[in-house]
Amino acid sequence: MAQERHDPATGRSTTGHEWNGIEELETPIPRVVLFFLAVTTLIAIGYWILMPAWPIGVTYTKGLLGIDQRIIVTKQVEEAAAARASWTDRIAETSLDEIAADPDLMQHVREAGRTLFIDNCAACHGTRGTGGPRFPNLAAKAWLWGGEPETILETIRVGINSTHAETRVSQMMAFGRDGTLEREQVRSVAAYVRSLSDLPMSADHEALIEAGKEIFSANCAACHGEDATGSTDMGAPNLTDETWIYGSDAQTVFATIYSGRQGLMPNWEGRLSQVDMKLLALYVGTLGEDAK
Numbered sequence: 001m002a003q004e005r006h007d008p009a010t011g012r013s014t015t016g017h018e019w020n021g022i023e024e025l026e027t028p029i030p031r032v033v034l035f036f037l038a039v040t041t042l043i044a045i046g047y048w049i050l051m052p053a054w055p056i057g058v059t060y061t062k063g064l065l066g067i068d069q070r071i072i073v074t075k076q077v078e079e080a081a082a083a084r085a086s087w088t089d090r091i092a093e094t095s096l097d098e099i100a101a102d103p104d105l106m107q108h109v110r111e112a113g114r115t116l117f118i119d120n121c122a123a124c125h126g127t128r129g130t131g132g133p134r135f136p137n138l139a140a141k142a143w144l145w146g147g148e149p150e151t152i153l154e155t156i157r158v159g160i161n162s163t164h165a166e167t168r169v170s171q172m173m174a175f176g177r178d179g180t181l182e183r184e185q186v187r188s189v190a191a192y193v194r195s196l197s198d199l200p201m202s203a204d205h206e207a208l209i210e211a212g213k214e215i216f217s218a219n220c221a222a223c224h225g226e227d228a229t230g231s232t233d234m235g236a237p238n239l240t241d242e243t244w245i246y247g248s249d250a251q252t253v254f255a256t257i258y259s260g261r262q263g264l265m266p267n268w269e270g271r272l273s274q275v276d277m278k279l280l281a282l283y284v285g286t287l288g289e290d291a292k
Contacts, residue, residue: 050065096278113286
C-alpha cells in the first residue's frame with residue numbers, strides 16, 4: 001500500500017505526481033468557486049422555471065412569468081405606429097405643396113425621409129444623394145424628369161426603364177456601335193458636348209468642335225434640344241451644366257455617344273406605402289440645401 005506523502009512546507013498531501021523534483025499538491029477547489037457555482041446553478045434553474053427556455057417539438061416552455069419577446073416587440077411596433085399616426089395621417093391627407101409649406105410637417109419629412117432614403121436609395125445615390133458614376137446627383141438639382149414634388153413622386157412610383165407598366169422610358173442611342181455615326185464624327189460630337197461646359201481639352205479636340213456642332217444639331221438636338229439644355233419630357237440631361245452622370249472626361253463622353261446609355265431605376269409602388277413615397281419625394285427635394 002502506497003504511503004501518503006505530505007509537503008513539508010504546507011503540510012498538505014501530494015498527489016504523487018512529480019516533474020523534475022516538483023511534486024503536485026492535493027489542493028481543494030476554493031470555496032468561493034463552489035459558492036458562485038451554486039449561485040449560478042440556482043439562477044439558471046430559476047430562469048428555466050420563470051422564463052421561456054426549453055424547446056419542446058414545435059413549441060417551448062412558456063415559463064411562469066409568461067414573458068414573450070415577440071409580443072413585447074409587436075406591442076412596441078404598434079405603439080410606435082400609433083405615435084407616428086399623428087403626423088403620417090396628415091401627410092397622407094395633405095397635398096405635397098401644402099406639406100412643403102408646413103414647417104412642422106417638413107421636420108418630420110427631413111427625419112423620416114432621411115431614414116427611408118438611406119434604407120432604399122443610398123445604395124445607388126449615396127447617403128447625401130450626391131450619386132456617383134452611373135447614378136444621378138440628386139443634390140445638384142439637375143433633374144432628368146423635373147424637380148417638382150409631384151414629378152419626383154411619379155418617378156419614385158413608376159421608376160425609369162423598370163418593370164412597372166407605366167414606367168418612365170429613356171434610352172440614348174448607340175450612335176457609333178449601331179453605325180449611325182462614324183468614329184471621327186463621334187469624336188467631333190464628344191468634343192462639342194464637352195465644350196458646352198467649358199471643359200479643358202487638347203488643341204486636336206478644339207479643332208473638332210465646329211464639325212461636332214453640326215453633327216449634334218442633326219442627331220442629338222431632337223432629345224437634348226438645339227441649345228443642349230435637355231428635355232424633362234424625355235429624361236434627356238442638360239449637357240451645358242457641370243453635372244455629369246457617367247463622367248465628363250473625353251474617353252467617357254466618347255463611350256457614351258458611341259455605345260449609348262440606358263439608366264435604370266426600380267419602381268417603388270407596391271414596395272413602399274403612398275405616405276413613404278410622399279416622404280421620399282419631399283425629402284429628395286431638400287437634398288443639397290445644407291450645401292447652400
